Amino acid sequence: MHGIPATLAFNDKIPYTRPTITVAGWVRKQRVSEVGVQRILGLMASLSEDPVVLGINDIKEKKEEETEIDNNNNKEHIDKVVVIGREEGQSGGGGQCGERDMAHPTGNPIHRSGSRPQLDLSKAAIQGNFEERNPTILLPNQSDDISHLALDIGGSLIKLVYFSRHEDHSVNDKRKKIVKERLGVSNGNRRSYPILGGRLHFVKFETNKLNECLDFISSKQLHRAGLDSRWHPESPANENAIIKATGGGAYKFADLFKERLGVSLDKEDEMDCLVAGANFLLKAIRHEAFTHMEGQKEFFQIDQNDLFPYLLVNIGSGVSMIKVDGDGKFQRVSGTNVGGGTYWGLGRLLTKCKSFDELLELSQRGDNRTIDMLVGDIYGGMDYSKIGLSASTIASSFGKAISENKELEDYRPEDISLSLLRMISYNIGQISYLNALRFGIKRIFFGGFFIRGHAYTMDTISFAVHFWSKGEAQAMFLRHEGFLGALGAFMSYEKHGLDDLMVHHLVERFPMGAPYTGGKIHGPPLGNLNEKISWMEKFVRKGNEIIAPVPMAPPGTTGLGGFEVPSSKGGTLRSDASALNVGVLHLVPTLEVFPLLRDPKTYEPNTIDLADHSELDYWFTVLSDHLPDLVDKAVASEGGTDDAKRRGDAFARAFSAHLARLMEEPAAYGKLGLANLLELREECLREFQFVDAYRSIKQRKDMHNSSGTLNNCSC
C-alpha cells in the first residue's frame, strides 16, 4: 500500500503545480463537511487513474496539455502527475530528475552483461483506441524479453519472485484523448508491443513439496522466460529457457527442473543474491524496514546515503551474517547452525506439530517458565542484581527439564515451543550483536522466513540486541523478510527492469484474497470477480462476521509471508498480535511523483500518520460514514445496473473488512497513513470494477464548466 503515485499533498512552492491542495492537511485543519471530503475523494479518484505513459520527448506536450485542461476545467484538476520516460544515460527532464541518473553502482558481483535499464522508453507513444480497456503503449525500442521468474530454493522453503505485465489499463478520459491527439497517434494501428509496467509477485512453497512448486510454475507458464503467453499464445514453449535460481536447491534440483519443465537453472550465488535483494528493498520499497520492540512496530525510510555499512542476518534454515558495505560489496562474517531449521526440526520432534505455523501458534499459548530455568529458580527467588540479572531472566533455556521426575509428555507442547523459540531467537540476536560490535556496525537487518512476521520472535531478537548493546545497536526487520535471495536472483537477469527504481515506482497493493474469520483462512483463495462477490454474499447470509480479507495467495502455496497471531504473549516481551502481510508490488516504472520536489526520495505523501490512534479513529469514522454515499456514487457511475449494485455491495463489505482489519492492527499492511488508506479504498473499488466512482459527478461538472456556470465552485 506504499508509494501512492502522486498523492494528496500538493505544495504551492512547486512550479507549475497550480492551485495548491494539501488535501489531507486541509481536511484535517477544517474538519471539512461531508461534501468537502467527497470532493477530495473524487479528486483522488481522478488522480489514481492509470497514468498515461509518455516518452521524455513528450513532457513538453504534456505540460501544454495540462494547461489546456486547466483552462477548460476546474482549477484543482489533478494534473500534477507528470510522467517521464527515461532514456539510457539520461538523467531526467529539464534537470527535474537530476538525482536519478542511470549510472549503475559498480562492483556488483552478480554477473550481468549490461547495466542499462530494461525498460527502454525512448520514442514511447500511446497507441490504440483510447476508448478501449487495454490501450497500448508503443515502445518501439523495447525488446520483448522481460524476465519473469527467479527462484531461491532453500533448505526449507522455495521462494518465487515473478513478474507479470499489467493487463487492465482502463482509459477513457478526456485528458488522455487530448494527449493522443497531440501525439498524432491513430486509432487504427493496433498494439504490437506490450503495455509497460507490471507486477512483482511473491510466493513460497515448502521445499519438500517441490512438485507443487513445479506445477504452479507450469500452470502459470512462468518458465517460458521471455515469452509472455498472454501476449504470444501461439508461441511454443521455449526449449532453451533459463531461470535464475539461487540457494542450495538450485544445484540439488537442477536436473528435476530440466526434466519436468525443460528449463535450465542458471545458478547465482546465495550471498550475492541476499545482499542484492536487501539493498534493492531498502532503496526501492517505501518503509520496507521497521523496528519491533515490546510489541511496538515503527517503520523507517532509510536514507540511501546513510545505509552502509549494515549487518544483514538471514535466518533461514541456518543463519548467515553478512557485513554489507555497498552494492555488491560485502563479506560473510559469521553464521550459526542454530536457526530456523533448528526451531522447526527440534520443535516438530518435541511437540509432534504437523506444520511450522502450528508450532508457532502453539508458542502463543505457552509459558516458558515451566521449562526454562530462571535466575530466580537458582537464587531462591532473588535477583542477581550485581551483574544485572533479574530473577525473571532466563538463566538456562530448558534448564528445568533436567528434573528426573518428568518426561517429555509431562511438559506442555505450548511451553516447549515457546521456550525453543525464545532460545533460538535470543541466541541469534546476541550473536548478531557481537558480530556488529566486531565491525562497529550499529544497524542490523534481519531477514529470512524464520521471522515470519511474528511479534514474539522479533521482540526477542530486538531485546537481545538492545540488551547486549546497551541500546547502542538497533535490530530492524524487513517486510519481505524471506524473499531477499529470490529478489536478488531476479535482479541478476541482464534485463530485470528493477535498476534504479525509486520508492514511488513500486506501489504495493492488497487485493481481496481469502477473507478469514477467527484468524483462519476459510476456503481457497478467491479467484475472479464473481467468486469474490459470491463469497461476500454467502458469508454475510450465513450471519458470520467478515473480519478481514487477506492478500491473495495462489492455491497450494504457503502464502505470502503474513502470519496471523491470535493472542498476545505475556511476560517481559509483549507481542502485539502482529501480522505483516506482503502484497503484490505494482511496477509503475515511468511514474514520477512531483518531479520538482527538492528531494523526491524523502518525500512523504502522508501528512497524517494514522499511528496516532485518535487520528485513526477519526478517519475510520469518516470513511465508514461516507461509505454508503460512495457506493451510491460508484453504482451510479456504472449506470445503476443490478450488476453494479451487486458489485457495490460487495465492495462495501470488502472495504469494511479492510478497515476492520486495520483498526485491529494498523500496521498490518505496512506503515499506514491517510493517503494509503484512500489508495486502498481506490484499489478496492477497482477490484470490483469501478473505474471511477466519481465519473458521473465529473461529467456533470464538465457540462457545467463548458456552459460557464460553475467556475467558482467552492464545495
Ligand SMILES: Nc1ncnc2c1ncn2[C@@H]1O[C@H](COP(=O)(O)OP(=O)(O)O)[C@@H](O)[C@H]1O
Ligand atoms: N511454512 C513453513 N514451512 C517450513 N518452515 C517455515 C515455514 N514458514 C516459515 N518457516 C521457517 O523458515 C525457515 C526457512 O526460512 P528461509 O528463509 O526460507 O530459509 P531456507 O532458504 O533455508 O529455506 C524454516 O527453517 C522455518 O524456521
Ligand SMILES: CC(C)(COP(=O)(O)O)[C@@H](O)C(=O)NCCC(=O)O
Ligand atoms: C548454508 C546456508 C548458507 C544455507 O542457507 P539457507 O538455506 O539456510 O538459507 C545457511 O544454512 C548457513 O549459513 N548456515 C550456517 C552455517 C554456519 O555458519 O555455521
